[in-house]
Amino acid sequence: MIAPSILSADFAHLAHEAQAVASADWLHVDVMDNHFVPNLTLGLPVVQSLLKTTDIPLDCHLMIEDPGRWAPPYAEAGAYNVTFHAEATDDPVAVARDIQAAGGKAGLSVKPNTPIEPYLELLRHFDTLLVMSVEPGFGGQSFIPHVLDKARTVRRLVDAGELRLVVEIDGGINMDTIEQAAEAGIDCFVAGSAVYGTEDPGATVEKLRQRVVAVEARL
Ligand code: DX5
Ligand code: ZN
Numbered sequence: 001m002i003a004p005s006i007l008s009a010d011f012a013h014l015a016h017e018a019q020a021v022a023s024a025d026w027l028h029v030d031v032m033d034n035h036f037v038p039n040l041t042l043g044l045p046v047v048q049s050l051l052k053t054t055d056i057p058l059d060c061h062l063m064i065e066d067p068g069r070w071a072p073p074y075a076e077a078g079a080y081n082v083t084f085h086a087e088a089t090d091d092p093v094a095v096a097r098d099i100q101a102a103g104g105k106a107g108l109s110v111k112p113n114t115p116i117e118p119y120l121e122l123l124r125h126f127d128t129l130l131v132m133s134v135e136p137g138f139g140g141q142s143f144i145p146h147v148l149d150k151a152r153t154v155r156r157l158v159d160a161g162e163l164r165l166v167v168e169i170d171g172g173i174n175m176d177t178i179e180q181a182a183e184a185g186i187d188c189f190v191a192g193s194a195v196y197g198t199e200d201p202g203a204t205v206e207k208l209r210q211r212v213v214a215v216e217a218r219l
Contacts (some may be wrong), residue, residue: 001025002205002212003059003168005192007041007139014046015053021203027079028057028170028190029072033064036088037137044073051078059190061109061170063136064088068095075104083130083168086119093125100127106107107168111136116150123163128153128188133181134171139192143172148184155185178208184217 003026009017018027029047034040047060057080057112060069068086068091074082082104089095096106107128110116123129131151134141145167157163169186174194180191191208198204 001188002208003028003188003190004195004201004205005030005139005190008192008196014050016055017196018050018056021195021205023202024056024205026188027054027056028059028061031060031062031064032137035065036085037063039137044077047079048077057081061130072098072102075099075102079104081105081107081128083109083128086110087111087114093122096125100168110150112144112147117152120157123154123165126165128166128168130168130170132171133169141172143177145180148149148180151184151186175207175211178211179215182212183219
């Protein structure tokens, strides 16, 4: 799956920017509160408006404090997947349950230097794992390859039938780095600047998808 991140899109024309990537599997929406990360983007009202303008399932990535309070309303509003950060809460399972009770898929995200081992057991309560391959907060940063070890660990558990979840990666994904991420067993690839920084974002989504298909064919 390919999930273009609208963080690199034109915020004044989000409906048009969503339309430009109509074949995307998920549309990735980065919510930042200027507390959990040193940047501020958009919140629930913008997500509610986006939901009215696009049929692409919204993948909301909440880089915020207190997700227990703020995350479930995104699911209530109709976001398909709502991901929050492991580092932002003491009780990730409770937050996941609230998101799921509100009708959404629940995702757990880990920053590049957060180990995955402490979370392996509780991942069975989640639908998605979002492995950050840059420090959250900004688009256009370079891919950090060592995070792929976490993806491989979780991929093995999924393949062994011990976990059932979408393994997603976010940060620095482009036509080059997507290959190593695909080899590590990633299911869903977020790409911001690599998609919206090009002349034809829709065509770029297809090119990224073809790269993944090519890697999978030779694995
Ligand atoms: C960063 C965000 C990403 C961002 C990725 O904190 O979570 O979703 O849009 O941007 P690129 O693909 O440019 O690294
Ligand atoms: Zn993101």
